[in-house]
Amino acid sequence: MVASQLALARPVLWLREMEIMGPINPGGATTSQSYQRVFVCKPASANAQAESRRSSQELKASEDGCAKTILTKLARRAYRRPVTDADLKILLGFYNDGRASGTFEIVFDNCEVPKENLLGTEGGGFKTFMKTLEGGRISIGAFSLGIAQGAMEAAIRFGKDRKQFDTRIVDFQINQMKVADMATEIHAARLLVHDAARRKDAGEEFARYASMAKLYASEMSMRVTTQAIQMHGGYGYCREYQVERMYRDAKLGEIGEGTSEIQRVIIARSILSEE
Numbered sequence: 001m002v003a004s005q006l007a008l009a010r011p012v013l014w015l016r017e018m019e020i021m022g023p024i025n026p027g028g029a030t031t032s033q034s035y036q037r038v039f040v041c042k043p044a045s046a047n048a049q050a051e052s053r054r055s056s057q058e059l060k061a062s063e064d065g066c067a068k069t070i071l072t073k074l075a076r077r078a079y080r081r082p083v084t085d086a087d088l089k090i091l092l093g094f095y096n097d098g099r100a101s102g103t104f105e106i107v108f109d110n111c112e113v114p115k116e117n118l119l120g121t122e123g124g125g126f127k128t129f130m131k132t133l134e135g136g137r138i139s140i141g142a143f144s145l146g147i148a149q150g151a152m153e154a155a156i157r158f159g160k161d162r163k164q165f166d167t168r169i170v171d172f173q174i175n176q177m178k179v180a181d182m183a184t185e186i187h188a189a190r191l192l193v194h195d196a197a198r199r200k201d202a203g204e205e206f207a208r209y210a211s212m213a214k215l216y217a218s219e220m221s222m223r224v225t226t227q228a229i230q231m232h233g234g235y236g237y238c239r240e241y242q243v244e245r246m247y248r249d250a251k252l253g254e255i256g257e258g259t260s261e262i263q264r265v266i267i268a269r270s271i272l273s274e275e
Contacts, residue, residue, distance in 0.1 A: 134207045135200060136257045141193040141213035144221035144253035145186065151221075151228035151246045152182045158232050158241070175231055182224045189217040208270040215263040218253030225250045 120128040156179060159170030169175055192213040199206035225247040229236030236243050254260045 133257055134210050137210040137214035137263075138193065138196045138200065138206075140253050140257045141189070141196065141210070141217040144214075144217040144250060145189050145193055147246050147250045147253070148182070148186050148189065148217075148221040148224040151225045151243055151250075152179070152186060154241070154243050154246070155179070155182070155228040155231040158235070162233075169231070178227045178231060182227055185220045185224060189213070189220045192216055208267055211258070211263040211266045211270075214253070214257065215260055215267070218250070219260060221250040221253055222247075 119125075156170060159175055159179075160168055162169045164172075170179070192209070196206055196209040196213040199209055225243060228243045229247055232241055232243055235241050238244065258266070
């Protein structure tokens with residue numbers, strides 16, 4: 001699927017941003033002045049954590065030895081290659097810190113890049129890089145969708161186990177309404193994300209639809225994770241349960257690859273330009 005392919009390619013895109021923007025020297029090298037990029041994600045690690053989100057019952061075991069074994073298995077599935085000690089160090093850090101995405105800062109200081117590595121045309125770096133964001137918004141939509149699905153499943157599991165007045169709380173009508181709303185919004189977001197990905201795969205114009213998918217899925221994910229915490233009650237606020245982490249992770253979807261406000265501007269301008 002397009003979204004997963006873009007996620008795996010993102011480290012290359014971040015590194016090439018510097019190559020796109022550098023001027024050409026007569027000596028045949030593209031030289032960047034001191035260059036800094038903040039908030040660089042490591043998608044491979046995030047992918048492995050996405051696997052672990054769906055395996056929250058396994059991750060209940062908090063002993064480092066058990067966590068290392070589980071994370072090794074999940075990392076092999078995500079990386080599709082042998083797992084190194086460096087990989088495990090990063091993953092265990094995410095596990096112990098309760099974070100699902102590694103975010104780092106990257107700095108290029110007097111870095112030279114060969115002329116043949118220039119992407120696109122000289123001076124066209126901004127336009128080229130903005131095109132990559134359009135595809136990345138499908139990834140964020142898929143990312144938000146997965147968090148919401150996991151949060152709903154966690155809320156349902158908890159609702160079936162937790163009893164009040166000798167009744168499972170999932171059997172209370174107010175909580176059934178929450179489940180119905182969550183499931184409906186998740187399904188709507190899935191259709192938007194799949195439609196945007198299909199348009200990109202088909203070579204059609206997809207920028208507006210990528211923004212729609214990203215906007216709706218990210219805001220939907222915040223609503224669903226909020227309701228999932230609400231169904232957990234006080235437990236939803238505790239780190240022993242995964243929904244508090246999902247809530248924190250979901251917020252990134254409203255910020256990364258263009259904020260919700262920017263998506264609304266893009267969508268409106270796209271529609272109004274047709275008149």
